[in-house]
Amino acid sequence: MSLREITENMKLAREYALLGNYSSASVLYQGLLEQIRKYTFTVRDSSVQHRWQQLWQEINEETQHVRDIMSTLENFQLDATPVKPSNHDALEIRPAHVEQRRPAVPQKDSKPPNNRLSAAGRVQQRPSPRGHEDRSRAKGKEKKEVKEPKEGKEAAGKANNEKEKEVKKFDWTGYDKDLVEALERDIISQNPNVKWDDIADLEDPKKLLKEAVVLPMWMPDFFKGIRRPWKGVLMVGPPGTGKTLLAKAVATECRTTFFNVSSSTLTSKYRGESEKLVRLLFEMARFYAPTTIFIDEIDSMCSRRGTSEEHEASRRVKAELLVQMDGVGGASENDDPSKMVMVLAATNFPWDIDEALRRRLEKRIYIPLPSIKGRVELLRINLKELELAHDVDLDKIAEQMEGYSGADITNVCRDASLMAMRRRIEGLTPEEIRNLSRDEMHMPTTMEDFESTLRKVSKSVSAADLEKYEKWIEEFGSC
The missing domain is CATH 1.20.58.80 (Phosphotransferase system, lactose/cellobiose-type IIA subunit)
Structure with a gap:
């Protein structure tokens, strides 16, 4: 051919x-x-x-x-x-x-x-x-x-x-048209434009997501029976480590219909409507299959059942979500991987998630803080459009950012890129600032700018938090 x-x-x-x-x-x-x-x-x-x-x-x-x-x-x-x-x-x-x-x-x-x-x-x-x-x-x-x-x-x-x-229009017969339109707005039709190469480090999570979403599209005859695609993947880790960024890369690279769902999407003030929204979400996901449903901060929707603070409506929504998740994916040998529906979830509080939901999210992976190599890559990605002075040593800067998350490193780069501008406009009047030309504002970022920024911007994740994540993933992880 x-x-x-x-x-x-x-x-x-x-x-x-x-x-x-x-x-x-x-x-x-x-x-x-x-x-x-x-x-x-x-x-x-x-x-x-x-x-x-x-x-x-x-x-x-x-x-x-x-x-x-x-x-x-x-x-x-x-x-x-x-x-x-x-x-x-x-x-x-x-x-x-x-x-x-x-x-x-x-x-x-x-x-x-x-x-x-x-x-x-x-x-x-x-x-x-x-x-x-x-x-x-x-x-x-x-x-x-x-x-x-x-x-x-x-x-x-x-x-x-x-x-x-x-x-490719979903038939909303039997459903409220407003509910269908509300969920269709959560389909990412535009490309988020986040590539795998835009994510530094995290090779194991990227490999797993490719295996869970991409390979079944490429090798449908292989991913059948016991090798069926994963029904659910849970990403666990401290804030700012790249969980949502990985989901955007899935939406960009994997060519599946991508639902970006939050707790507000599936919440309604009318009795019984939230459960209908959950069911409708999965009906639409099957219609637009292959589909990935991304639920960020899933702990806000599916905390442990049976607690004193739990509301009856919240319990019904969780029950419907669990039932629908059991009904998706490739459960039989004859299932077509091109019709799969995968739930991709992210959380910063995995210990608050309901046990039944944890079981349905078959792969549970830890998104750690970046390593020294990952921090250097993150610095290069964040600074690729910025002019750097000759004295800037990215390896030395990465060593000083031990314990910083990906979001922390981005904040450091953003703040350092503004240091030269702050020096230039210091003492000038508003009129003089407005009259500055573009060439006058074009100044490279120096090593001193980074060192000054690092003294001001601290890491956002404590050692105690890291210990909790590592203990949970050791007990319940499934990489």
Whole structure:
């Protein structure tokens, strides 16, 4: 299988669709989707693979569009009734036979009869009583379209783009439309633009997330039965270590539908509505599968049950969440990894999470403070757009930041980058500050700026906190 073969098959499928041979076009489209899917698995470059995934989605939507037209035509053939010829129009016919009464177009080869995608819209309306005049105009318009296949293809592409939302629109029948729209707003449709390379260190968590989300998409035949994809992953660690950043990288790199859910999303003042929201969330996740549901600060939603402070409504929401989590993922040998739903959760207080939820989050990984190597990488990432003086030693700065979290290191870099500006405007009036040119403000950051910042910015995680995390992960961790 080659790229040329895929391209030729794509052109042929679209040509058949534009000429009205929908059954042949549907078969070609189906084979084309399978070819693209197999080819995508052989691509290792994530950016190139992402473009092939997008192409597969576009071709799938074109296929669905052709099938919709076939279904519409079949319905007209079944539902149409004979129409008596009128005095002024002896050739009046029922809609299902409009295409059959057209004069044949001479063809040199064995191409199917002339009937473009745009004709489907006209078939859906009953014939105009004006008779010959309307039909002759329609015939003239279609002949013009045959002469200009390029413009016809562009029009069909636009029609497919307009149909995109309809093809992938969740059917909210039986649910409150407002609830569906509220959850659809939590789908990340825009790219967060966080790559794996933008995250320093944390090689083990990145490897696990790739195994949990990416590999099942690449090797669906392998991840079945006992090797089914993980249903849930819990990221545990001190604040500022990169848990939410890892979730953004999953949304960017893994090409799954990504729900970013918080406790406010699933909370309602009406009795029983919060449970409905939880159920609806997982119904939509299955519809848009493969899906990743990210729940940040999950301890705020699923603290231990049975405590005196627990409210009845909160308990019902937790119960519904646990039931839905047991119903997702690949529990049988026949499950398709492309239909998987994975729950990705993050917390700073793992000891407060309910035991039943902890069991359902099958992989529990510790996101530690950055190592010396990770701190150097973090400094390089944060300072890549900043001009540094020749005396800046990143290794020495990293050694002085022992115990700092990733967020702490970012704060140090931000504060140090402002030190030169503070020196420059010191003692100036507001008018003089406004008149400073860009070149005058362009000053490199020095080693002294970093040392001065480190004396002011302290670490945010204590040794006692680290001991608690390490003890919990030693007892309940599942890396």
